Amino acid sequence: MRKAIAVARKELRQIARDKVMLFxxxxxxxxxxxxxxxxxxxxxxxxxxxxxxxxxxAESRAVVSAFVNSGYxxxxxxxxxxxxxxxxxxxxxxxxxxxxxxxxxxxxxxADDPNVQVIxxxxxxxxxxxxxxxxxxxxxxxxxxxxTVASRAAPPLSLETRIWYNSELRSALFLVPGLIAYxxxxxxxxSTALSIVREKENGTMEQVRMAPLGATAxxxxxxxxxxxxxxxxxxxxxxxxxxxxxLPMRGSWGALILAISLFLxxxxxxxxxxxxxxxxxxxxxxxxxxxxxxPTLMLSGFIxxxxxxxxxLQLITYVVPARYFLVALRGIVLxxxxxxxxGVPMGxxxxxxxxxxxxxxxxxxxxxx
Amino acid sequence: xxxIDVQHLTRRFGKFVAVxxxxxxxxxxxxxxxxxxNGAGKSTTIRMLCGLLRPSGGxxxxxxxxxxxxxxxxxRHIGYMSQRFSLYESxxxxxxxxxxxxxxxxxxxxxxxxxxxxxxxxGLEGRETMLTRQLSGGWRQRLALGCAIxxxxxxxxxxxxxxxxxxxxxxxxxxxxxxxxxxxxxxxxTTHYLDEAERCGRVAIMHxxxxxxxxxxxxxxxxxxxxxxxxxxVDQPVAAMQxxxxxxxxxxxxLFGTAVHAVLRTPRAADVPVADRLRAAGLVVExxxxxQPSLEDVFLDMIEKAGAx
Numbered sequence: 001m002r003k004a005i006a007v008a009r010k011e012l013r014q015i016a017r018d019k020v021m022l023f024x025x026x027x028x029x030x031x032x033x034x035x036x037x038x039x040x041x042x043x044x045x046x047x048x049x050x051x052x053x054x055x056x057x058a059e060s061r062a063v064v065s066a067f068v069n070s071g072y073x074x075x076x077x078x079x080x081x082x083x084x085x086x087x088x089x090x091x092x093x094x095x096x097x098x099x100x101x102x103x104x105x106x107x108x109x110x111a112d113d114p115n116v117q118v119i120x121x122x123x124x125x126x127x128x129x130x131x132x133x134x135x136x137x138x139x140x141x142x143x144x145x146x147x148t149v150a151s152r153a154a155p156p157l158s159l160e161t162r163i164w165y166n167s168e169l170r171s172a173l174f175l176v177p178g179l180i181a182y183x184x185x186x187x188x189x190x191s192t193a194l195s196i197v198r199e200k201e202n203g204t205m206e207q208v209r210m211a212p213l214g215a216t217a218x219x220x221x222x223x224x225x226x227x228x229x230x231x232x233x234x235x236x237x238x239x240x241x242x243x244x245x246x247l248p249m250r251g252s253w254g255a256l257i258l259a260i261s262l263f264l265x266x267x268x269x270x271x272x273x274x275x276x277x278x279x280x281x282x283x284x285x286x287x288x289x290x291x292x293x294x295p296t297l298m299l300s301g302f303i304x305x306x307x308x309x310x311x312x313l314q315l316i317t318y319v320v321p322a323r324y325f326l327v328a329l330r331g332i333v334l335x336x337x338x339x340x341x342x343g344v345p346m347g348x349x350x351x352x353x354x355x356x357x358x359x360x361x362x363x364x365x366x367x368x369x
Numbered sequence: 370x371x372x373i374d375v376q377h378l379t380r381r382f383g384k385f386v387a388v389x390x391x392x393x394x395x396x397x398x399x400x401x402x403x404x405x406x407n408g409a410g411k412s413t414t415i416r417m418l419c420g421l422l423r424p425s426g427g428x429x430x431x432x433x434x435x436x437x438x439x440x441x442x443x444x445r446h447i448g449y450m451s452q453r454f455s456l457y458e459s460x461x462x463x464x465x466x467x468x469x470x471x472x473x474x475x476x477x478x479x480x481x482x483x484x485x486x487x488x489x490x491x492g493l494e495g496r497e498t499m500l501t502r503q504l505s506g507g508w509r510q511r512l513a514l515g516c517a518i519x520x521x522x523x524x525x526x527x528x529x530x531x532x533x534x535x536x537x538x539x540x541x542x543x544x545x546x547x548x549x550x551x552x553x554x555x556x557x558x559t560t561h562y563l564d565e566a567e568r569c570g571r572v573a574i575m576h577x578x579x580x581x582x583x584x585x586x587x588x589x590x591x592x593x594x595x596x597x598x599x600x601x602x603v604d605q606p607v608a609a610m611q612x613x614x615x616x617x618x619x620x621x622x623x624l625f626g627t628a629v630h631a632v633l634r635t636p637r638a639a640d641v642p643v644a645d646r647l648r649a650a651g652l653v654v655e656x657x658x659x660x661q662p663s664l665e666d667v668f669l670d671m672i673e674k675a676g677a678x
Contacts, residue, residue: 006471010460017459207455207516210419211472212444 003213007221011195015225025191025226029183029233033240036179044130047072050088050097052079057105063116066141067098072134085119095121096131173248176241177329178302180234181263181322182293188230188264189292190285192271196222197284200275215364223268230267234260238333250336258339259332262349263325267292269356276363296322324348372397372524372555373418377427380413387413389578390427395557395571397523400550402569403559404668409575411559415526418557420444432524448517452529456513458502462493465501465516473520487515490545507538514545518554525549527558531565543568563664572664574671581675582667592670593662596620597638601629602655603647612650613643623669630666 015021049067053060068075076094079085085097099117107114118135122128199205208218238256241247249256270292278284298304299313300322306314317323324345331337331345339346373395380388388410395401403411416422418431420440429436432446456465466487470480488494491511493504501509510530518525527546531539543565550556558569566572567586574582574589582589603609606629610622613631618641620632633641638659647654 002474003472006468009471010457010464010468013464014457014459202458203451203453203455204457206421206451206453207449208472209421210444210447210449211469212441212474213472214441 001217004217004221004224007208007213007218008224011222011225014195015229021191021195025187025229025233029187029237030240032183032186033176033179033237034244036175036182044127044134045072046074047096047127047131047134048076048094049073050077050079050085050094051075052085052097052099054102055100055104059105059108060100063100063104063139064098066138067135070134070138072131072138089119089121092121095127096135098135173245173334174330175302176237176245176247177326177333178300178322179241180237180260180329181300181325182296182302183237184230184234184260184264184325185267185292185296185322187233188226188267189271189274190288191230192223192226192268193274193278193284193288194281195226196272196275197278197281201280215361219272219361219364223272226271227261227264227268230264231257231260234264247333249333251332251338255332255337255339255342256329259325259328259342259346259349262346262353263321266321266349266353266356269353269360273356273360273363276360276367295320299323301326319352321349321352324352371395371430372399372432373401373557374430375414375418375427376429378414378417378424378429379426380410380417380422381425386578388417391575391578391580392427393573393580393583395555397555398550398553399571400546400556400558400569402566402572403557403575404563404566404572404664405559405575406672410578411575412528414575415449415528415557415559418443419447419449419526445520446523448520448522448525450513450517450525450527450530452532456501456509456516459500461498461500462488462504462512463497465512466519469516470519475519483519483521487512487519491515505538506534507541510534510538510542511545514542518549522554524555524557527556529559529561531560531562539565563668566664574668576672576675579675582671586664589664589667589671590662592667593632595636596632596634597636597659598662598666599631599633599638599641599643599657600625600660601631601643601647601657602627603629604653604655608650609647609652612647612652616641616643616646621673623666625665630660632666632670 015025051064051067053064064075067073073096077084077088079088079097085094085099088094089097097119099119101116104114104116106112116139118132120128120131120135196205199208235257238247238249242249271288274284274287274291278287295316296302299306299309299317299320301317302322306317306323309317328342328345328349331342371394373393375394376392378388378391379386391410391414393401403414405411413422417424418429418436420431420436420443423440424437431443434442434446436443457468460468463484466484467480470476470483475483488497491508491514493508493512493515496504496508501512504512514527514530531542534542539562546556546558547568558565560566569586571583571585572589573580582592584591601609601613606624606627609629610624613619613622613629618634620634622629622631624630631643635641644654644657
């Protein structure tokens with residue numbers, strides 16, 4: 001153990017002196033967080049809206065003002081005649097139109113199936129979906145369950161939607177846990193793999209192997225600094241997210257640290273595995289990208305929902321540790337989930353870490369035996 | 370008891386036999402030189418003796434420890450230094466010493482004492498806080514040696530320790546090696562420099578995984594006992610080689626710088642009319658003398674014979 005500490009101390013000194021590595025571990029995470037946090041924003045705001053109020057009652061005006069005051073819509077045009085909405089949309093003057101039919105107020109008072117029509121420009125399906133969500137919620141809030149929203153394609157139906165935990169549907173809250181996973185993968189996998197492969201390249205590995213130092217002591221000593229730095233970086237990201245993106249921290253810090261630690265152990269194991277395969281830093285970097293970075297970005301549910309992936313890709317996501325980490329993280333941060341409800345994702349991360357560390361140590365021992 | 374006792378040591382990589390049935394002994398305090406071309410199997414042998422590589426066959430005992438059975442146990446007794454100055458360049462002199470001391474479990478008073486010893490030996494007093502990458506080759510090499518002997522090993526393995534170092538530093542380095550050997554440390558060194566090999570008590574010559582010659586420098590030179598070597602300086606060395614090769618008394622010729630070495634088949638060089646023959650061929654003979662075989666002659670001769678077999 002004292003030898004592992006000697007290795008760890010040496011490694012920390014090297015990191016402290018290696019400006020590139022230090023930059024990678026400390027500043028890149030913060031930089032990425034701010035960059036992605038602001039750029040990766042799926043929220044739709046300032047939707048241009050045309051209004052055709054054929055009812056002109058107190059009730060209809062309440063609906064219109066609810067739309068305008070929601071903050072999502074910009075009142076752009078008041079429409080009177082037929083065909084005007086088509087013309088406005090064709091010219092991209094408005095993205096959505098609200099049509100309140102005659103007799104809406106009366107039917108609302110009598111609870112006689114009052115309905116309004118919302119027409120949405122569907123050329124961007126993502127935006128259209130989001131706008132449907134906004135409209136539905138606004139209508140529900142003004143009129144209670146009595147109002148129905150009819151889209152052109154679907155038959156009229158009454159629905160009542162409640163969004164929990166992130167009631168404003170702000171995508172930042174959903175994305176930040178993904179960013180935490182993504183950034184952990186970059187720093188932990190890449191830095192571990194590079195630091196070990198660099199020792200191979202420089203020949204210091206051979207010198208160290210000539211000393212009476214077990215492979216375990218070497219690996220543990222090498223990993224401790226990267227684990228601690230990554231953990232510190234991750235917690236910093238959470239704090240910055242709380243400050244910049246109003247990330248709520250509803251769960252316990254203990255559970256959060258446990259989840260991050262489990263994930264980091266798996267990530268360090270992945271980096272170690274890469275270092276047993278790659279002989280040069282360049283190969284190590286590319287392998288890290290392929291093994292860690294891309295799956296975390298694409299296959300974890302960070303950006304693309306797993307449920308909408310093709311079946312084959314869905315199966316692959318089961319071996320992507322970030323998938324479980326995201327469930328645990330979103331659970332802890334957004335829902336305040338207690339540990340006992342997170343058995344599956346936490347267990348899966350333990351299994352991943354065990355498998356990848358096992359693989360890495362078998363390969364490591366074979367090379368060093 | 371021998372410090373190193375190697376019997377029928379063999380290492381295969383798949384079908385390739387890197388080290389083939391090698392046996393030798395090295396006594397305590399001896400400087401034992403390992404010569405051979407790149408890929409001859411020198412480094413593979415050293416790696417097995419250091420416990421880094423498991424032998425495929427045979428046994429090797431280093432400092433009384435069987436390397437096949439207890440590779441980790443061997444590491445406690447040995448120091449190792451390679452051509453590549455395996456130090457951490459981004460660490461200071463002191464930090465490198467501290468790290469390697471940590472690996473060997475040195476602490477307290479012993480650490481302080483050994484640190485002082487290494488700094489003094491390498492001539493690095495006052496440079497403790499310099500980054501290793503800022504040191505010149507000779508200093509780095511002596512620091513690497515110091516780090517390899519921090520734990521006072523009884524055996525020291527040096528794998529081409531003087532590659533890429535200036536002649537003055539090489540001389541200083543060998544003075545340190547001699548000093549260590551004088552204190553009873555057994556040293557096994559591989560080298561390309563045949564002048565360095567002359568400083569070894571005994572040498573072993575490896576070729577294609579086999580040990581093709583071994584003994585003191587004088588002993589290995591004995592292969593030329595009945596074959597005197599004549600060194601000829603002429604105006605046209607290549608033409609001289611052709612003329613000499615045509616003589617039945619000449620076994621072979623080789624070029625040594627601007628001179629030609631001719632190995633004769635008869636024990637008495639005076640009986641062979643080398644100079645007459647060269648003049649007959651129209652060459653101007655500048656000098657002609659019988660010379661002692663150099664290790665380079667021995668080395669080339671042995672490799673040639675091994676290749677012919």
